Amino acid sequence: MQFPLVLGLDTFGDRTNDAEGRPISHAQTIRNLVEQGVLADQLGVDFFGIGEHHTDDWPLSAADVVLGAIAARTKRIHLGSAVTVLSSDDPVRVFQRYSTLNAISGGRAEVILGRGSSIDSFPLFGYDLADYETLFEEKVNLFAELLKGGPVSWEGTTRAALINQDVVPHTEAGPFPVWIGVGGSPQSVVRAAHYGFNLMLAIIGGNPSRFAPFSRLFDQALKQFGQTPRPVGVHGPGHVAATDENAREEFWPYYEDVFRRIGKTRGFATPTKEQFLREVGLHGALYIGSPETVAQKIAANLPALGATRFDLKYGMGGLSHEALMTNIELYGTEVIPRVRELLASKS
Amino acid sequence: MAIAAGFHVSIAASGDPEKIALMTSILVPGAEPRWAADAVKDADIVVLSIPLHKFASFDPGLVAGKLVVDAMNYWRPVNGVQAMFEDGRYSSSEIVQRRLARSTVVKTLNHIGYHEMEDDRRPEGSPERRALGVAGDDPGAVDAVAEVIERIGYDTVRLYSLSAGRLLEPGAPVFGVSLRRAEFELALHAQVA
Numbered sequence: 001m002q003f004p005l006v007l008g009l010d011t012f013g014d015r016t017n018d019a020e021g022r023p024i025s026h027a028q029t030i031r032n033l034v035e036q037g038v039l040a041d042q043l044g045v046d047f048f049g050i051g052e053h054h055t056d057d058w059p060l061s062a063a064d065v066v067l068g069a070i071a072a073r074t075k076r077i078h079l080g081s082a083v084t085v086l087s088s089d090d091p092v093r094v095f096q097r098y099s100t101l102n103a104i105s106g107g108r109a110e111v112i113l114g115r116g117s118s119i120d121s122f123p124l125f126g127y128d129l130a131d132y133e134t135l136f137e138e139k140v141n142l143f144a145e146l147l148k149g150g151p152v153s154w155e156g157t158t159r160a161a162l163i164n165q166d167v168v169p170h171t172e173a174g175p176f177p178v179w180i181g182v183g184g185s186p187q188s189v190v191r192a193a194h195y196g197f198n199l200m201l202a203i204i205g206g207n208p209s210r211f212a213p214f215s216r217l218f219d220q221a222l223k224q225f226g227q228t229p230r231p232v233g234v235h236g237p238g239h240v241a242a243t244d245e246n247a248r249e250e251f252w253p254y255y256e257d258v259f260r261r262i263g264k265t266r267g268f269a270t271p272t273k274e275q276f277l278r279e280v281g282l283h284g285a286l287y288i289g290s291p292e293t294v295a296q297k298i299a300a301n302l303p304a305l306g307a308t309r310f311d312l313k314y315g316m317g318g319l320s321h322e323a324l325m326t327n328i329e330l331y332g333t334e335v336i337p338r339v340r341e342l343l344a345s346k347s
Numbered sequence: 348m349a350i351a352a353g354f355h356v357s358i359a360a361s362g363d364p365e366k367i368a369l370m371t372s373i374l375v376p377g378a379e380p381r382w383a384a385d386a387v388k389d390a391d392i393v394v395l396s397i398p399l400h401k402f403a404s405f406d407p408g409l410v411a412g413k414l415v416v417d418a419m420n421y422w423r424p425v426n427g428v429q430a431m432f433e434d435g436r437y438s439s440s441e442i443v444q445r446r447l448a449r450s451t452v453v454k455t456l457n458h459i460g461y462h463e464m465e466d467d468r469r470p471e472g473s474p475e476r477r478a479l480g481v482a483g484d485d486p487g488a489v490d491a492v493a494e495v496i497e498r499i500g501y502d503t504v505r506l507y508s509l510s511a512g513r514l515l516e517p518g519a520p521v522f523g524v525s526l527r528r529a530e531f532e533l534a535l536h537a538q539v540a
Contacts, residue, residue: 119425129427130400184461186370206462217373224369266424267517269524283466 003231005343006309007298007336008047009040009328010082010235013060014258014315016324024321026059030066032321036328037070041077043332049082049112049311054120057258057317064097071105079105082235082311083114083181083200087135088121090159091143092167099169102176112200113140114181115188134158137191140180144195147175179233182214189214193221193230200233201305204313207283208236208301215306233309234301238287239316240294240330241323247288252276254318287312291334298335299342310339348468348499350377357386361401383409392495394418394456395443399426402443411449414488418456419443422517440482440512453483453492454512455503458522467525468500478531480515482506502528504535514538 013033018024024032037048048070050063060066067079079101084094094111102109115136116122122129138156145152146167155161179200180192192199199218201211215232222230241247252273260270279286287294298310312335314327349356356378360367364380371380379386387393393410396418421432421439431446432439440454459467459479469476479501483489486507493503506514515521520534 119427122427132398132400186374190370206460207466210462210465213374217370220369220373267422267519268522269520275525 002229003308005302005340006046006231006233007339008049008078008309008311009045009331010049010051010311010313011036011060011315012051012053012058012313013063013066014317014319015057015059016315016321017318019320021318023318029059032324033060033066034069034073036321036324037066037077037079038073039325039328040332041070041074043329044336045077045328045332047078047080047110047309047311049080049110051082051313052085052116052121053118054124055118057261064101067101067109068104071101071108074105076108078108078110078177080110080177081112082313083112083116083202085116085121086113086139086143087115087132088125088127089139091139091146092159092162095143095146095167096169098176099171102171103169107171107173107176110177110179112179112181113143113197114183114202115185131158140191140195143178144197147178149175181235186214186217189217190221193218193227194225196222196225196227196230198230198233200235200309200311201307202235203285204235204237205279205285208234208285209283209304212305219306231309232305232307233311234305234307235311235313236285236287236298236301237313237316238294239314239319240287240289240291240312240327240335242290242330244289244293247290247293248277248280250319250323251288251316254316258317291330291338294331295335295338295342298339299346302339302343303346348464349495350375352495352498352500354495354498355379357381357390359383359386387413392416392492393450396456399432400429402446403429403431405446407447407449410447413450414491415443415447415450415452416456416492417443417452417454417512420457420517438510438513439516441509444484444509451483451485451488452509453481453485453488454509454515455479455481455492455496458515458519460523463525470500471497474527476500476502476527477525478502478504478528480504480506480521480531480535482509482512482515484509502531504528504531506535 015023040048052063054061063081098109098111138158142154145154151164151166152162153164179198181200181202182188183202239247239251263270278284280288358371358378358380367380371378393413394416399419417440444452467477481493481503489505493505496503514535
């Protein structure tokens, strides 16, 4: 394995319920999230990522602030966005916020850039969805320039030009790691290779093995662009509990509820339990079960996908903070060591 | 899937095929990357699958005289509001047909997730075989497209009117759902009733 194995956690800061099943406040959700990040660090999880969203169900619109709070209370864990919706953000501000996080955390910041699969940030910040591709293309280009660290000159159509502009704070030891999050667009894979960024495959439904060609495309495209090899990661949703049955039964009602509501606004049918169980099974996208079940699935999928990193996206709207803390604890104390063991015996 | 079923497949993006050559060779081995005009010229069936906000600037002349499969959806929460598709009298494929006036439009493949396609196809006669709707005003065109869909691994439910394409749109009971043919027909009837 050319790159070290990295096993992390991602969250969208899903709204949680209290013991009576009532939604808790956004403010308390965010304070709980800090505790979750601190626990992840204590248990030896490698990475903690927060995905940007702008809705009542996912109130994490300023992930970097939360990451800063976690950074101040931790020593080891890497912290990053998962993802930053760069299309509707200013690359200069994203660079500034994450180089600030990098300073606070002593070089533990990372950024995963995405185009955004939910579109809430576009009207919120005054962007037109028709410019979706141009916005991302130009902004990734500027972000790559900013990462080089020197004064930046840049011109495009989506923001004001920069002429020999010093952008602060400077990083201490070169650029922080940048990943491009890809949910299915091959152009994004090629774009990541073009800039020499790392590739994060977001596999949230269907058979993960269909993404294997994306890793091969990434390797070939890196070669074509004269870049050195870069790591590939996988972001996968799931839930770990003491037994397979516990995990499934805890997760399913909230999964059904969340997807029923998303389905209503987006026009797709509510998933059936049968579909859910198919996703939980060996060829599905969900990592749900006992620590052993989840570890086996991760250890099987990483080599099949040419990946050396896995980020478990934990949480589902309505699950309690306590259930999430148990999930994190089992992931850190049992899943991670078991995946390391399984992959070490394979290589 | 089409290549596996024995069809010759060309792929075109908006520009130089060189830009998609690597992608095509790894993700769709066997398909030929070409300029859009060349790909269309030699094709019996053109599958149009572009971001819908680009459709307004798509040149109808490019597919004039061709049988066009409309695999697109007007999906407001994903695409944003687009004035052209806001006319409630017409299904989105009828609006596509009105703009592509010199083409024959058939709607299908819009109601199955791309991530489900390879896993869900089955040989003919399999009790698990998933059904897809195929809708269009031209019966010959509907049958021609349905035969392709059946060859690549799905049953079909044929709807001989593009206006009925509405039954396959986002929000409809068959949208994004894996159904056998009888279940698919039942869901359509329930919707009409």
